[in-house]
Amino acid sequence: MMRNYITAFKYNLYIFLAPIKWRAVEIVTNVCRHLPRSRNKAVLGVGNNGRSIIVFDYKLPTPDQDAGSVRMEALLDILKQWGHVVFVPLTSKTSVHYEEALESQGVEIVYLSQVKRHLRDRKFAIAILSRAIVADVTLKMIRRVSPSTRIIFDTVDLHFLRTEREFGITKKASTGTLAVFLKKQETRLAGKCDQVWCVTEADKAALAEATEAEIAIVPTIHKLEERHLKFENRTGLLFIGGFAHSPNVDAVHYFLREIFPLVQQSIPGVRIHIIGSAMPPDILAYHSDSVNVLGYVADVDVYFERARVFVAPLRYGAGMKGKIGQALSFGLPVVSTTIGIEGMNMTNGDECLIADDPVHFAECVTRAYLDAGLWQKLSDAGYQHVQENYTPEIVCRHVHLLLDNLVSTPVKVQ
Numbered sequence: 001m002m003r004n005y006i007t008a009f010k011y012n013l014y015i016f017l018a019p020i021k022w023r024a025v026e027i028v029t030n031v032c033r034h035l036p037r038s039r040n041k042a043v044l045g046v047g048n049n050g051r052s053i054i055v056f057d058y059k060l061p062t063p064d065q066d067a068g069s070v071r072m073e074a075l076l077d078i079l080k081q082w083g084h085v086v087f088v089p090l091t092s093k094t095s096v097h098y099e100e101a102l103e104s105q106g107v108e109i110v111y112l113s114q115v116k117r118h119l120r121d122r123k124f125a126i127a128i129l130s131r132a133i134v135a136d137v138t139l140k141m142i143r144r145v146s147p148s149t150r151i152i153f154d155t156v157d158l159h160f161l162r163t164e165r166e167f168g169i170t171k172k173a174s175t176g177t178l179a180v181f182l183k184k185q186e187t188r189l190a191g192k193c194d195q196v197w198c199v200t201e202a203d204k205a206a207l208a209e210a211t212e213a214e215i216a217i218v219p220t221i222h223k224l225e226e227r228h229l230k231f232e233n234r235t236g237l238l239f240i241g242g243f244a245h246s247p248n249v250d251a252v253h254y255f256l257r258e259i260f261p262l263v264q265q266s267i268p269g270v271r272i273h274i275i276g277s278a279m280p281p282d283i284l285a286y287h288s289d290s291v292n293v294l295g296y297v298a299d300v301d302v303y304f305e306r307a308r309v310f311v312a313p314l315r316y317g318a319g320m321k322g323k324i325g326q327a328l329s330f331g332l333p334v335v336s337t338t339i340g341i342e343g344m345n346m347t348n349g350d351e352c353l354i355a356d357d358p359v360h361f362a363e364c365v366t367r368a369y370l371d372a373g374l375w376q377k378l379s380d381a382g383y384q385h386v387q388e389n390y391t392p393e394i395v396c397r398h399v400h401l402l403l404d405n406l407v408s409t410p411v412k413v414q
Contacts, residue, residue, distance in 0.1 A: 055127075238275070304326065309335060324341060
């Protein structure tokens with residue numbers, strides 16, 4: 001409960017201090033020489049078509065640590081095919097490795113100490129604000145400094161919907177209070193931007209109930225991977241997720257306490273590999289002969305290639321779950337809850353198996369694990385589903401059309 005109170009306090013404090021922060025940045029720019037400077041000098045300017053996009057997020061993408069960064073990295077690659085891309089992280093705390101990775105994509109990095117100057121001196125056709133807290137801090141400043149720039153609010157996932165669902169499970173008053181705050185915040189921001197991006201129809205429907213904003217769907221993005229090992233050469237279960245994200249913590253507790261013991265009765269000796277950054281002590285404590293708790297792993301491909309079944313026992317959340325798209329892109333069959341596969345338009349028994357109670361979930365895991373014919377059917381259908389809906393080529397055409405249409409419309413009057 002205390003964690004949710006602290007989260008709510010941080011949201012309010014961050015938003016309250018935003019105008020002060022921007023003024024302070026202007027004052028200290030010339031004296032804080034230790035702050036990171038604009039990167040990638042060779043690509044300063046605009047793209048070949050004369051268009052530029054500026055993207056704001058709370059940090060540089062860390063695609064080896066969280067699914068949101070995987071989507072952002074792929075999205076930036078799509079955006080730079082439309083115009084020159086400038087990326088602005090709200091925090092300068094990062095590893096040089098992530099800066100270099102972004103620069104290698106041809107993306108220019110600008111830090112807060114210089115962002116107002118860049119907005120004044122360069123013509124940005126579009127600004128994309130990733131996540132509500134980022135949009136709340138930057139929206140007014142962009143409107144004031146660069147009034148001709150169209151602004152997109154990329155929700156990533158609908159935070160209030162995720163928190164409402166968490167409250168439905170935990171019944172914690174602090175979580176309910178946070179959900180109310182987030183709903184007011186996200187709907188207010190949606191109404192002030194020129195376009196809103198949601199990743200699923202469920203997120204779009206929930207937001208559309210509270211605002212008349214223009215809402216488009218931009219899903220997670222997954223390139224197809226090579227499928228090497230067949231059913232008989234694979235072993236074990238797999239779960240992956242960033243553990244700074246509370247739905248993943250809850251999912252692992254739920255699986256290991258209520259589902260995995262049932263699976264072990266049907267598949268003696270089965271192991272599950274659990275991977276993810278920011279793993280808390282209560283998750284690390286599960287490590288045993290049958291539960292391989294790995295924590296952060298830099299290269300997870302080998303685990304997707306060798307596991308036999310991916311489990312996604314999520315009890316709450318919102319948006320599209322990148323971990324599921326990633327598993328499908330490797331041809332790894334998925335057993336998930338309804339919440340887990342939300343927005344992916346998959347059918348139980350075709351592209352995946354779906355179960356919402358422990359007994360049924362354990363039965364589905366057992367079937368997928370032991371039935372070679374079913375395993376192959378799920379592997380092929382899931383792989384094809386990604387190919388038809390979520391590859392960079394598919395999403396690129398959709399995003400470019402959204403951007404083309406947006407720049408031809410007037411900026412929203414505030």
